[in-house]
Amino acid sequence: MGLREQTREAVRAAIAERALQLFDERGFDATSVEDVAAAAGISGRSFHRYFPAKEDAVIGDATAAGHLVAETLAARPAGESPWRAMRAALEPIAALSDANAERTLRVMRVVNGSASLRARHLEKHLLWSRILTPIMRERLGERPGGDVPAQAIVFAALSCLDVAYAGWIAAGGAGRFAQVLDLAFASVGAEEPGQ
Protein backbone atom coordinates (compact mmCIF):
# COMPACT_ATOMS: atom_id res chain seq x y z
CA MET A 1 0.00 0.00 0.00
CA GLY A 2 1.40 3.38 -1.03
CA LEU A 3 2.12 6.09 1.47
CA ARG A 4 -0.61 8.22 0.01
CA GLU A 5 -3.22 5.56 0.54
CA GLN A 6 -1.99 5.08 4.07
CA THR A 7 -2.41 8.71 5.06
CA ARG A 8 -5.75 8.77 3.33
CA GLU A 9 -6.89 5.91 5.53
CA ALA A 10 -5.59 7.69 8.61
CA VAL A 11 -7.43 10.90 7.75
CA ARG A 12 -10.52 8.86 7.07
CA ALA A 13 -10.32 7.25 10.50
CA ALA A 14 -9.73 10.61 12.17
CA ILE A 15 -12.80 12.12 10.54
CA ALA A 16 -14.91 9.11 11.49
CA GLU A 17 -13.73 9.35 15.09
CA ARG A 18 -14.53 13.06 15.30
CA ALA A 19 -17.89 12.46 13.62
CA LEU A 20 -18.91 9.68 16.00
CA GLN A 21 -18.01 11.90 18.93
CA LEU A 22 -20.10 14.81 17.70
CA PHE A 23 -23.02 12.60 16.73
CA ASP A 24 -22.98 10.99 20.16
CA GLU A 25 -22.94 14.38 21.91
CA ARG A 26 -25.40 16.39 19.84
CA GLY A 27 -27.30 13.75 17.92
CA PHE A 28 -26.85 12.71 14.31
CA ASP A 29 -29.61 14.82 12.82
CA ALA A 30 -28.69 17.90 14.81
CA THR A 31 -25.10 17.77 13.56
CA SER A 32 -24.41 18.96 10.04
CA VAL A 33 -21.71 17.67 7.76
CA GLU A 34 -20.23 21.16 7.96
CA ASP A 35 -19.95 20.79 11.74
CA VAL A 36 -18.09 17.53 11.44
CA ALA A 37 -15.84 18.88 8.71
CA ALA A 38 -15.00 21.96 10.75
CA ALA A 39 -14.19 19.81 13.78
CA ALA A 40 -11.93 17.70 11.61
CA GLY A 41 -10.31 20.74 10.05
CA ILE A 42 -11.47 20.20 6.50
CA SER A 43 -14.12 21.65 4.21
CA GLY A 44 -17.56 20.21 3.89
CA ARG A 45 -16.80 19.25 0.33
CA SER A 46 -13.78 17.27 1.41
CA PHE A 47 -15.85 15.29 3.90
CA HIS A 48 -17.75 13.88 0.96
CA ARG A 49 -14.52 12.93 -0.71
CA TYR A 50 -13.88 10.54 2.15
CA PHE A 51 -17.45 9.42 2.75
CA PRO A 52 -20.10 9.27 0.03
CA ALA A 53 -22.78 10.05 2.60
CA LYS A 54 -22.93 11.46 6.10
CA GLU A 55 -24.03 8.07 7.44
CA ASP A 56 -20.97 6.29 6.14
CA ALA A 57 -18.75 8.01 8.69
CA VAL A 58 -20.57 5.94 11.32
CA ILE A 59 -21.39 2.71 9.50
CA GLY A 60 -17.95 1.99 8.10
CA ASP A 61 -17.08 -0.63 5.54
CA ALA A 62 -19.98 -3.00 5.12
CA THR A 63 -18.45 -5.23 2.46
CA ALA A 64 -15.53 -6.42 4.55
CA ALA A 65 -17.70 -7.64 7.42
CA GLY A 66 -20.09 -9.25 4.96
CA HIS A 67 -17.38 -11.33 3.37
CA LEU A 68 -16.10 -12.36 6.78
CA VAL A 69 -19.52 -13.77 7.60
CA ALA A 70 -19.81 -15.38 4.17
CA GLU A 71 -16.49 -17.18 4.49
CA THR A 72 -17.38 -18.45 7.92
CA LEU A 73 -20.73 -19.71 6.68
CA ALA A 74 -19.15 -21.44 3.71
CA ALA A 75 -16.72 -23.20 6.03
CA ARG A 76 -19.36 -24.72 8.30
CA PRO A 77 -19.78 -28.50 8.08
CA ALA A 78 -22.47 -29.71 5.70
CA GLY A 79 -24.24 -31.74 8.37
CA GLU A 80 -24.96 -28.73 10.53
CA SER A 81 -28.49 -27.36 10.53
CA PRO A 82 -28.97 -24.15 8.55
CA TRP A 83 -29.95 -22.17 11.60
CA ARG A 84 -27.00 -23.35 13.65
CA ALA A 85 -24.70 -22.59 10.72
CA MET A 86 -26.03 -19.04 10.51
CA ARG A 87 -25.42 -18.52 14.20
CA ALA A 88 -21.89 -19.80 13.77
CA ALA A 89 -21.34 -17.57 10.75
CA LEU A 90 -22.10 -14.53 12.87
CA GLU A 91 -19.64 -15.56 15.55
CA PRO A 92 -16.82 -13.39 14.15
CA ILE A 93 -19.12 -10.38 14.38
CA ALA A 94 -20.12 -11.27 17.90
CA ALA A 95 -16.50 -11.82 18.91
CA LEU A 96 -15.50 -8.44 17.48
CA SER A 97 -18.42 -6.79 19.26
CA ASP A 98 -17.38 -8.32 22.57
CA ALA A 99 -13.72 -7.48 22.04
CA ASN A 100 -14.55 -3.84 21.28
CA ALA A 101 -17.58 -3.65 23.51
CA GLU A 102 -17.17 0.00 24.40
CA ARG A 103 -16.95 1.22 20.83
CA THR A 104 -19.61 -1.16 19.53
CA LEU A 105 -22.07 0.06 22.12
CA ARG A 106 -21.35 3.67 21.26
CA VAL A 107 -21.80 3.07 17.54
CA MET A 108 -24.99 1.07 17.93
CA ARG A 109 -26.40 3.64 20.32
CA VAL A 110 -25.79 6.39 17.79
CA VAL A 111 -27.13 4.25 14.95
CA ASN A 112 -30.30 3.47 16.85
CA GLY A 113 -30.85 7.15 17.52
CA SER A 114 -31.41 8.21 13.92
CA ALA A 115 -33.75 6.95 11.24
CA SER A 116 -31.31 7.58 8.41
CA LEU A 117 -28.56 5.72 10.25
CA ARG A 118 -30.86 2.81 10.95
CA ALA A 119 -31.71 2.81 7.26
CA ARG A 120 -28.08 2.72 6.23
CA HIS A 121 -27.44 -0.04 8.72
CA LEU A 122 -30.23 -2.13 7.25
CA GLU A 123 -28.92 -1.58 3.74
CA LYS A 124 -25.84 -3.36 5.01
CA HIS A 125 -28.02 -6.38 5.75
CA LEU A 126 -29.31 -6.27 2.21
CA LEU A 127 -25.76 -6.31 0.93
CA TRP A 128 -24.85 -9.21 3.19
CA SER A 129 -27.89 -11.17 2.13
CA ARG A 130 -26.83 -10.94 -1.49
CA ILE A 131 -23.57 -12.64 -0.52
CA LEU A 132 -25.04 -15.10 1.96
CA THR A 133 -28.15 -16.27 0.14
CA PRO A 134 -26.33 -18.21 -2.61
CA ILE A 135 -24.19 -19.98 -0.01
CA MET A 136 -27.25 -20.83 2.05
CA ARG A 137 -29.15 -22.04 -0.99
CA GLU A 138 -26.41 -24.46 -1.84
CA ARG A 139 -26.42 -25.66 1.74
CA LEU A 140 -30.17 -26.29 1.65
CA GLY A 141 -29.97 -28.34 -1.51
CA GLU A 142 -32.83 -28.76 -3.92
CA ARG A 143 -35.98 -27.13 -2.64
CA PRO A 144 -39.02 -25.60 -4.26
CA GLY A 145 -39.61 -21.86 -3.99
CA GLY A 146 -36.42 -20.49 -5.46
CA ASP A 147 -34.48 -18.23 -3.11
CA VAL A 148 -37.27 -17.84 -0.60
CA PRO A 149 -36.16 -20.50 1.90
CA ALA A 150 -32.50 -19.46 1.87
CA GLN A 151 -33.29 -15.78 1.98
CA ALA A 152 -35.80 -16.22 4.79
CA ILE A 153 -33.21 -17.96 6.93
CA VAL A 154 -30.57 -15.34 6.17
CA PHE A 155 -32.79 -12.37 6.94
CA ALA A 156 -34.24 -13.96 10.04
CA ALA A 157 -30.71 -14.45 11.29
CA LEU A 158 -29.74 -10.87 10.56
CA SER A 159 -32.88 -9.75 12.39
CA CYS A 160 -31.70 -11.75 15.37
CA LEU A 161 -28.38 -9.94 15.17
CA ASP A 162 -30.08 -6.58 15.37
CA VAL A 163 -32.48 -7.62 18.09
CA ALA A 164 -29.51 -8.88 20.07
CA TYR A 165 -27.76 -5.52 19.67
CA ALA A 166 -30.89 -3.74 20.86
CA GLY A 167 -31.18 -6.08 23.84
CA TRP A 168 -27.53 -5.71 24.68
CA ILE A 169 -27.78 -1.92 24.58
CA ALA A 170 -30.94 -2.01 26.69
CA ALA A 171 -28.98 -3.96 29.30
CA GLY A 172 -26.27 -1.30 29.21
CA GLY A 173 -23.79 -3.68 27.63
CA ALA A 174 -23.89 -6.06 30.56
CA GLY A 175 -22.75 -9.60 29.87
CA ARG A 176 -21.34 -10.97 26.66
CA PHE A 177 -23.00 -9.99 23.42
CA ALA A 178 -22.54 -13.48 22.02
CA GLN A 179 -24.82 -14.76 24.76
CA VAL A 180 -27.61 -12.35 23.89
CA LEU A 181 -27.23 -13.41 20.29
CA ASP A 182 -27.59 -17.05 21.35
CA LEU A 183 -30.82 -16.22 23.13
CA ALA A 184 -32.24 -14.46 20.08
CA PHE A 185 -31.37 -17.39 17.85
CA ALA A 186 -32.80 -19.91 20.28
CA SER A 187 -36.06 -17.96 20.44
CA VAL A 188 -36.66 -18.19 16.73
CA GLY A 189 -35.00 -21.00 14.92
CA ALA A 190 -35.77 -24.58 14.23
CA GLU A 191 -33.05 -27.18 14.24
CA GLU A 192 -34.99 -29.05 11.58
CA PRO A 193 -36.86 -26.65 9.31
CA GLY A 194 -40.00 -27.80 7.60
CA GLN A 195 -40.61 -28.28 3.88
Add this chain to the structure above:
Amino acid sequence: MGLREQTREAVRAAIAERALQLFDERGFDATSVEDVAAAAGISGRSFHRYFPAKEDAVIGDATAAGHLVAETLAARPAGESPWRAMRAALEPIAALSDANAERTLRVMRVVNGSASLRARHLEKHLLWSRILTPIMRERLGERPGGDVPAQAIVFAALSCLDVAYAGWIAAGGAGRFAQVLDLAFASVGAEEPGQ
Protein backbone atom coordinates in the same frame (compact mmCIF):
# COMPACT_ATOMS: atom_id res chain seq x y z
CA MET B 1 -66.11 12.99 9.19
CA GLY B 2 -66.45 16.57 8.00
CA LEU B 3 -66.68 17.46 4.34
CA ARG B 4 -63.33 19.21 4.49
CA GLU B 5 -61.59 16.14 5.82
CA GLN B 6 -63.25 14.04 3.16
CA THR B 7 -62.01 16.13 0.25
CA ARG B 8 -58.61 16.30 1.86
CA GLU B 9 -58.49 12.52 1.89
CA ALA B 10 -59.58 12.40 -1.74
CA VAL B 11 -56.88 14.86 -2.80
CA ARG B 12 -54.38 12.86 -0.81
CA ALA B 13 -55.32 9.68 -2.63
CA ALA B 14 -55.17 11.42 -6.00
CA ILE B 15 -51.67 12.72 -5.33
CA ALA B 16 -50.53 9.29 -4.15
CA GLU B 17 -51.93 7.68 -7.28
CA ARG B 18 -50.18 10.17 -9.56
CA ALA B 19 -46.97 9.79 -7.59
CA LEU B 20 -46.95 6.01 -7.79
CA GLN B 21 -47.51 6.22 -11.52
CA LEU B 22 -44.62 8.61 -12.07
CA PHE B 23 -42.29 6.71 -9.75
CA ASP B 24 -43.08 3.49 -11.58
CA GLU B 25 -42.39 5.07 -14.95
CA ARG B 26 -39.30 7.16 -14.27
CA GLY B 27 -37.98 5.77 -11.02
CA PHE B 28 -38.35 7.20 -7.55
CA ASP B 29 -35.01 8.97 -7.33
CA ALA B 30 -35.26 10.39 -10.85
CA THR B 31 -38.62 11.98 -10.07
CA SER B 32 -38.65 15.15 -8.01
CA VAL B 33 -41.40 16.21 -5.64
CA GLU B 34 -41.89 19.16 -7.95
CA ASP B 35 -42.61 16.74 -10.81
CA VAL B 36 -45.24 14.91 -8.81
CA ALA B 37 -46.78 18.13 -7.60
CA ALA B 38 -46.97 19.52 -11.13
CA ALA B 39 -48.59 16.31 -12.36
CA ALA B 40 -51.14 16.58 -9.57
CA GLY B 41 -51.75 20.27 -10.23
CA ILE B 42 -50.42 21.62 -6.96
CA SER B 43 -47.29 23.35 -5.75
CA GLY B 44 -44.32 21.50 -4.36
CA ARG B 45 -44.95 23.07 -0.99
CA SER B 46 -48.48 21.72 -0.94
CA PHE B 47 -47.26 18.21 -1.61
CA HIS B 48 -45.52 18.35 1.74
CA ARG B 49 -48.71 19.48 3.38
CA TYR B 50 -50.25 16.15 2.43
CA PHE B 51 -47.17 13.98 2.91
CA PRO B 52 -44.41 14.76 5.40
CA ALA B 53 -41.88 13.12 3.09
CA LYS B 54 -41.70 12.09 -0.53
CA GLU B 55 -41.65 8.43 0.49
CA ASP B 56 -44.96 8.65 2.33
CA ALA B 57 -46.85 9.06 -0.93
CA VAL B 58 -45.90 5.45 -1.67
CA ILE B 59 -45.81 3.83 1.74
CA GLY B 60 -49.18 5.02 3.01
CA ASP B 61 -50.49 4.74 6.53
CA ALA B 62 -48.29 2.37 8.49
CA THR B 63 -50.12 2.63 11.80
CA ALA B 64 -53.42 1.26 10.57
CA ALA B 65 -51.92 -1.93 9.15
CA GLY B 66 -49.83 -2.36 12.29
CA HIS B 67 -52.85 -2.31 14.54
CA LEU B 68 -54.64 -4.74 12.29
CA VAL B 69 -51.80 -7.22 12.76
CA ALA B 70 -51.65 -6.54 16.48
CA GLU B 71 -55.34 -7.21 16.98
CA THR B 72 -55.14 -10.43 15.04
CA LEU B 73 -52.13 -11.57 17.06
CA ALA B 74 -53.85 -10.74 20.34
CA ALA B 75 -56.87 -12.79 19.29
CA ARG B 76 -54.91 -16.00 18.58
CA PRO B 77 -55.52 -18.88 21.02
CA ALA B 78 -53.02 -19.11 23.87
CA GLY B 79 -52.10 -22.70 23.07
CA GLU B 80 -50.81 -21.87 19.61
CA SER B 81 -47.06 -21.75 19.13
CA PRO B 82 -45.58 -18.23 18.88
CA TRP B 83 -44.39 -18.78 15.34
CA ARG B 84 -47.71 -20.10 14.12
CA ALA B 85 -49.45 -17.19 15.83
CA MET B 86 -47.22 -14.71 14.04
CA ARG B 87 -47.99 -16.31 10.72
CA ALA B 88 -51.70 -16.09 11.49
CA ALA B 89 -51.35 -12.47 12.59
CA LEU B 90 -49.99 -11.59 9.16
CA GLU B 91 -52.88 -13.29 7.39
CA PRO B 92 -54.90 -10.05 7.00
CA ILE B 93 -51.91 -8.48 5.26
CA ALA B 94 -51.49 -11.50 3.03
CA ALA B 95 -55.19 -11.54 2.22
CA LEU B 96 -55.13 -7.86 1.31
CA SER B 97 -52.06 -8.40 -0.84
CA ASP B 98 -53.75 -11.23 -2.71
CA ALA B 99 -57.00 -9.31 -3.08
CA ASN B 100 -55.17 -6.28 -4.52
CA ALA B 101 -52.41 -8.26 -6.17
CA GLU B 102 -51.92 -5.85 -9.04
CA ARG B 103 -51.48 -2.78 -6.90
CA THR B 104 -49.45 -4.56 -4.24
CA LEU B 105 -47.01 -5.79 -6.83
CA ARG B 106 -46.67 -2.32 -8.29
CA VAL B 107 -46.05 -0.73 -4.92
CA MET B 108 -43.55 -3.35 -3.80
CA ARG B 109 -41.73 -3.15 -7.11
CA VAL B 110 -41.36 0.60 -6.72
CA VAL B 111 -40.38 0.28 -3.06
CA ASN B 112 -37.73 -2.28 -3.86
CA GLY B 113 -36.27 0.00 -6.50
CA SER B 114 -35.13 2.76 -4.20
CA ALA B 115 -32.97 2.75 -1.08
CA SER B 116 -34.89 5.54 0.60
CA LEU B 117 -38.20 3.78 -0.01
CA ARG B 118 -36.82 0.52 1.34
CA ALA B 119 -35.69 2.47 4.38
CA ARG B 120 -39.12 3.96 4.92
CA HIS B 121 -40.67 0.54 4.48
CA LEU B 122 -38.41 -0.93 7.15
CA GLU B 123 -39.22 1.89 9.54
CA LYS B 124 -42.75 0.60 9.31
CA HIS B 125 -41.53 -2.73 10.65
CA LEU B 126 -39.95 -0.92 13.56
CA LEU B 127 -43.25 0.74 14.30
CA TRP B 128 -45.10 -2.56 14.09
CA SER B 129 -42.61 -4.26 16.36
CA ARG B 130 -43.24 -1.68 19.05
CA ILE B 131 -46.91 -2.68 18.98
CA LEU B 132 -46.37 -6.41 18.55
CA THR B 133 -43.53 -7.07 20.97
CA PRO B 134 -45.55 -6.46 24.17
CA ILE B 135 -48.29 -8.78 22.92
CA MET B 136 -45.77 -11.45 22.03
CA ARG B 137 -44.00 -11.08 25.35
CA GLU B 138 -47.20 -11.72 27.22
CA ARG B 139 -47.83 -14.74 25.04
CA LEU B 140 -44.38 -16.17 25.80
CA GLY B 141 -44.84 -15.84 29.54
CA GLU B 142 -41.98 -15.51 31.99
CA ARG B 143 -38.66 -15.85 30.25
CA PRO B 144 -35.19 -14.52 30.94
CA GLY B 145 -33.66 -11.98 28.57
CA GLY B 146 -36.23 -9.21 28.68
CA ASP B 147 -37.70 -8.34 25.30
CA VAL B 148 -35.12 -10.26 23.28
CA PRO B 149 -37.12 -13.47 22.71
CA ALA B 150 -40.36 -11.69 21.81
CA GLN B 151 -38.63 -9.13 19.63
CA ALA B 152 -36.58 -11.78 17.85
CA ILE B 153 -39.73 -13.68 16.91
CA VAL B 154 -41.50 -10.52 15.77
CA PHE B 155 -38.63 -9.28 13.62
CA ALA B 156 -37.94 -12.70 12.17
CA ALA B 157 -41.59 -12.89 11.13
CA LEU B 158 -41.49 -9.44 9.54
CA SER B 159 -38.34 -10.49 7.69
CA CYS B 160 -40.25 -13.45 6.34
CA LEU B 161 -42.95 -11.08 5.17
CA ASP B 162 -40.44 -9.05 3.18
CA VAL B 163 -38.67 -12.09 1.80
CA ALA B 164 -42.01 -13.42 0.69
CA TYR B 165 -42.77 -10.16 -1.10
CA ALA B 166 -39.40 -10.30 -2.82
CA GLY B 167 -40.01 -13.92 -3.83
CA TRP B 168 -43.49 -13.17 -5.05
CA ILE B 169 -42.24 -10.26 -7.15
CA ALA B 170 -39.42 -12.39 -8.53
CA ALA B 171 -42.04 -14.88 -9.67
CA GLY B 172 -43.94 -12.07 -11.37
CA GLY B 173 -46.83 -12.33 -8.93
CA ALA B 174 -47.61 -15.91 -9.89
CA GLY B 175 -49.59 -17.90 -7.38
CA ARG B 176 -51.02 -16.72 -4.11
CA PHE B 177 -48.88 -14.50 -1.92
CA ALA B 178 -50.11 -16.25 1.21
CA GLN B 179 -48.51 -19.43 -0.06
CA VAL B 180 -45.10 -17.81 -0.53
CA LEU B 181 -45.43 -16.43 2.97
CA ASP B 182 -46.14 -19.93 4.27
CA LEU B 183 -42.98 -21.19 2.62
CA ALA B 184 -40.88 -18.43 4.17
CA PHE B 185 -42.30 -19.14 7.63
CA ALA B 186 -41.80 -22.88 7.25
CA SER B 187 -38.17 -22.34 6.27
CA VAL B 188 -37.32 -20.51 9.45
CA GLY B 189 -39.51 -21.13 12.42
CA ALA B 190 -39.66 -23.68 15.13
CA GLU B 191 -42.94 -24.98 16.40
CA GLU B 192 -41.37 -25.37 19.82
CA PRO B 193 -38.70 -22.71 20.40
CA GLY B 194 -35.86 -23.44 22.77
CA GLN B 195 -35.05 -21.71 26.06
Add this chain to the structure above:
DNA sequence: ACGAACTTGTCAGGGGCTGACAAGTTTGGC
Protein backbone atom coordinates in the same frame (compact mmCIF):
# COMPACT_ATOMS: atom_id res chain seq x y z
C1' DA C 1 14.18 18.57 -10.14
C1' DC C 2 10.23 17.84 -12.73
C1' DG C 3 6.03 16.13 -14.75
C1' DA C 4 2.16 13.24 -13.36
C1' DA C 5 -1.07 12.10 -9.97
C1' DC C 6 -3.53 13.31 -6.20
C1' DT C 7 -5.80 16.52 -2.72
C1' DT C 8 -8.08 20.58 -1.36
C1' DG C 9 -11.16 24.70 -1.15
C1' DT C 10 -14.39 27.41 -3.52
C1' DC C 11 -18.26 28.11 -6.28
C1' DA C 12 -22.57 26.86 -8.36
C1' DG C 13 -26.60 24.14 -8.45
C1' DG C 14 -30.25 20.41 -7.78
C1' DG C 15 -33.31 18.36 -4.62
C1' DG C 16 -35.78 17.50 0.07
C1' DC C 17 -37.94 19.79 3.59
C1' DT C 18 -39.69 23.76 6.79
C1' DG C 19 -41.33 28.25 8.59
C1' DA C 20 -43.59 32.55 7.57
C1' DC C 21 -46.81 35.35 5.25
C1' DA C 22 -50.40 37.00 2.33
C1' DA C 23 -54.35 35.78 -0.56
C1' DG C 24 -58.07 33.03 -1.39
C1' DT C 25 -61.74 29.54 -0.09
C1' DT C 26 -64.86 26.94 2.84
C1' DT C 27 -67.53 26.33 7.03
C1' DG C 28 -70.90 27.08 10.49
C1' DG C 29 -73.65 30.19 13.17
C1' DC C 30 -76.65 34.01 12.64
Add this chain to the structure above:
DNA sequence: GCCAAACTTGTCAGCCCCTGACAAGTTCGT
Protein backbone atom coordinates in the same frame (compact mmCIF):
# COMPACT_ATOMS: atom_id res chain seq x y z
C1' DG D 1 -77.55 35.56 2.50
C1' DC D 2 -73.65 37.38 5.63
C1' DC D 3 -69.77 37.33 8.26
C1' DA D 4 -66.04 35.92 11.19
C1' DA D 5 -63.27 31.89 12.09
C1' DA D 6 -60.92 28.07 10.22
C1' DC D 7 -58.60 26.08 6.68
C1' DT D 8 -55.94 25.81 2.18
C1' DT D 9 -52.80 27.43 -1.15
C1' DG D 10 -48.76 29.58 -3.51
C1' DT D 11 -44.72 32.20 -2.97
C1' DC D 12 -40.55 33.29 -0.86
C1' DA D 13 -36.58 32.50 1.93
C1' DG D 14 -33.64 29.37 4.03
C1' DC D 15 -31.18 25.10 5.86
C1' DC D 16 -29.17 20.85 4.73
C1' DC D 17 -27.33 16.86 1.86
C1' DC D 18 -24.89 15.93 -2.04
C1' DT D 19 -22.43 16.59 -6.73
C1' DG D 20 -19.75 18.46 -10.69
C1' DA D 21 -16.32 21.69 -12.20
C1' DC D 22 -12.31 24.36 -11.75
C1' DA D 23 -8.13 26.35 -10.09
C1' DA D 24 -4.42 26.12 -6.73
C1' DG D 25 -1.47 23.59 -4.07
C1' DT D 26 0.92 19.21 -2.58
C1' DT D 27 3.14 14.79 -3.05
C1' DC D 28 5.06 10.84 -5.54
C1' DG D 29 8.03 8.31 -8.66
C1' DT D 30 11.69 8.81 -11.70
